Amino acid sequence: MKPEIHYHALHSSPFDLPTSTPLVLALVGGGGKTSAAFWLANQLRRQGHCVFVSTTTKMFLPKETHADHFINLEQEENPLIALSQLNLSDPSITFCYQKRIKSNNTNDKIKVSGVTAELIDNLKNDSPFTVFIIEADGAKCLPIKAPDRHEPCIPISSDMVIGVTGAEIIHTRATPERIHRWNTFSALTQCSEGDMIDHRILGNLIEHQHGMFKHAPEQATKIWLINKIDLVTNYQQLTQLAHQVMIQTTQLDAIWLASMHSHTPIKDVLTRN
Numbered sequence: 001m002k003p004e005i006h007y008h009a010l011h012s013s014p015f016d017l018p019t020s021t022p023l024v025l026a027l028v029g030g031g032g033k034t035s036a037a038f039w040l041a042n043q044l045r046r047q048g049h050c051v052f053v054s055t056t057t058k059m060f061l062p063k064e065t066h067a068d069h070f071i072n073l074e075q076e077e078n079p080l081i082a083l084s085q086l087n088l089s090d091p092s093i094t095f096c097y098q099k100r101i102k103s104n105n106t107n108d109k110i111k112v113s114g115v116t117a118e119l120i121d122n123l124k125n126d127s128p129f130t131v132f133i134i135e136a137d138g139a140k141c142l143p144i145k146a147p148d149r150h151e152p153c154i155p156i157s158s159d160m161v162i163g164v165t166g167a168e169i170i171h172t173r174a175t176p177e178r179i180h181r182w183n184t185f186s187a188l189t190q191c192s193e194g195d196m197i198d199h200r201i202l203g204n205l206i207e208h209q210h211g212m213f214k215h216a217p218e219q220a221t222k223i224w225l226i227n228k229i230d231l232v233t234n235y236q237q238l239t240q241l242a243h244q245v246m247i248q249t250t251q252l253d254a255i256w257l258a259s260m261h262s263h264t265p266i267k268d269v270l271t272r273n
Contacts (some may be wrong), residue, residue, distance in 0.1 A: 022124045023159045024132045026220075028152040029212055030139030030180055031166025032227040034059060035260035037133045038066050041093045044131050050088045052123070054096045055114030055135040056153035067095040074099040079115065080122055088128040120155040134158075138180075143169040143228070144197075145180035146188050146205065147214045154215045161216040162223045163206065167238060167257075168231040169197055184210075199244035207249045221253045229267060230259040239268065246270050 025040065027033040041051045053067065064070075071094060076082045083096070097112035120132055137152035139145040143166025154161060169178060174195045176182035185191065188211050189204040205211045206224060213222050224245070232238050242255045255270040 022127075022130055022132070024120060024124055024134065024155055024157050025160045025162065026134045026136040026152070026154045026158040026216075027162045027164060028137040028147070028154065028216075029164040029225075030137075030141075030145045031143040031164050031169070032260050033135050033137065033139075033164050034062070036162065036164055036225060036227065036258075037135055038062065038093075039260055039265055041067075041131075041133055044133075045091045045093050048091050049130045050091060050128055051093045052083075052096060052127075052129040052132045053093060053134075054120075054132075055112075056117050056120070056155070057136065057138045057151075058101060058111050058113050059135050059138075061097070061100070061110040061112045062095055066093070068092040069094040071096045072099065073097070073115065079119060083119075083123055083129075084127045086128050094129070117153050117155040121157040124155075124157045140180050142166075142178060142180040144178075144185070144205075146185035146211060148181055148184060152215055154217070156217055158217055158220050160221040160223065161213055162225050163212040164225045164227055165202070166231075167226050167228045170202070170226070170232070170238060170241060171234075172197055174201070199241045199248065202241070203245045203248045206245065206251055213251055222251050223254050223256060224252055225256045225258055227258050227260050229257050230262065242270055246272060 027037055037053055041053050044051050069092060073079045073096065097114055099113055101111040101113060120134060123129065124132065134155060136154045174191050174193055174197055176193060179185050188208045189201045191201045195201065216222060226242065229235065229238065242257060246252055246255055253272060256266050257268045258266045
């Protein structure tokens with residue numbers, strides 16, 4: 001029996017969170033994880049949360065306007081104690097990182113290393129933060145990827161894992177230079193160079209135990225976020241693909257179709273009954 005799929009437009013936050021429960025959201029995949037992380041952070045700050053944003057890998061240092069507080073843990077002897085004792089009385093966004101990564105090119109954007117997954121697990125129930133948003137994967141700015149042996153680095157306390165894919169790769173021919181970890185991607189999805197990246201290949205990536213949601217806790221809500229829908233010429237074809245993927249997979253709780261740089265980023269949502 002096929003699952004009943006609900007399809008509806010969304011013009012605000014995709015979820016309402018209880019203010020009493022610390023929540024950990026982890027973002028994996030490619031195609032705009034950082035934009036999604038800070039959009040979510042802003043939504044949740046508006047709902048009254050103290051939001052912690054960081055990475056368990058590396059990411060670009062965000063602009064000063066993206067967060068209310070920036071914390072560099074490089075000089076902290078015990079990061080857990082330092083973060084647990086912060087006094088945050090008002091809703092806010094705190095970006096936390098370990099150290100800046102030196103680059104030989106002075107024109108490069110500044111990259112930073114993040115925190116450990118274990119630190120997030122320990123902070124979840126012993127800190128002033130009510131939501132943790134963690135970029136748990138890297139993709140070299142490419143729209144899609146498969147995880148390597150050591151990836152992704154998802155906190156075991158994660159309540160939601162969001163797998164991100166850039167819409168511009170969907171319904172195009174597979175080429176290794178546009179896909180991060182091509183050899184792994186090809187093996188997991190049974191995709192050869194030149195194949196159309198369709199619902200079959202994307203469904204394989206989502207469903208495979210070493211695919212998009214590798215290392216995601218079993219109890220975590222799993223969302224597929226298709227980003228950059230503004231780059232798609234046939235939106236109806238994209239929504240049909242999303243519907244097909246939802247039917248053929250068992251992993252997903254919802255699919256968000258979005259353009260994270262627009263005023264109302266999430267255009268449509270598919271949920272499973």
